[in-house]
Amino acid sequence: MIRVPAQLAPYIDVLGLDLGIEFLLKFGGSYIHLSEKPQGRSDVTTLIGPEQTVALAKRIGSGSFRVHTGKPFIARHFQAKGWTTNAIARHLHVTDVTVRSWLKPPDDRQLVLL
Template identity: 40%
Template sequence: MTRSQAHAKLPGAFPKPTAQVEPFVEALGFEDALRFLDAFGGTEVYIPENPKGRGEVEKLLGREKAKMLAGQMHRIPARIPTAKAWRARAHRSKGLPVVEIARILGVTDFSVRRYLRWVTPPSDPNQPGLF
């Protein structure tokens, strides 16, 4: 899947994947990439090319998605990124409250608010540009 195809598959409300998150979104889709990063972010993970049903990644994602992710391993570091700012924006786009996002990320609600402050609201296609 190309980068433009991956972005085209994202629903409009979801945040654009950062460079470190993009391989996961391309291989797994938005929802499964978010679940994977929530579960394994910050840890070293080995994903076999031919999963046998015993691994934690396969239990979380299923055999086919685990194989798709294994195909992206040349783009993924051994230690899975935490991507806390992107995950905070992603969970917020799903409508979760700040305190619940803080619990998921293992940070304070203040940190979540700081992550979300960097978000610019989506532009309105009906609003003409000034320049």
């Protein structure tokens, strides 16, 4: 299991891993608006449904904000599923060099902060 970064945890906790990644791929890097009383007209509600929109709004807070891209986390998830570096790069619209930098093991001289 890949460790979920703190900034992405609300999305993954509420939506689950697969839908959370789909959400990040669709909305990452852009502004969205969350409401605890969705009207059903938003792209967010169309993707995740009204119940999960409300749950996400309660967890993150209502209002407009920019969604994290989460690409390094998504790349590690795809690698764990057996994807090649090139396939990940094409899917995330980045270079293979960028993907390799995301996937390289952490420097063992650096302390791990929990």
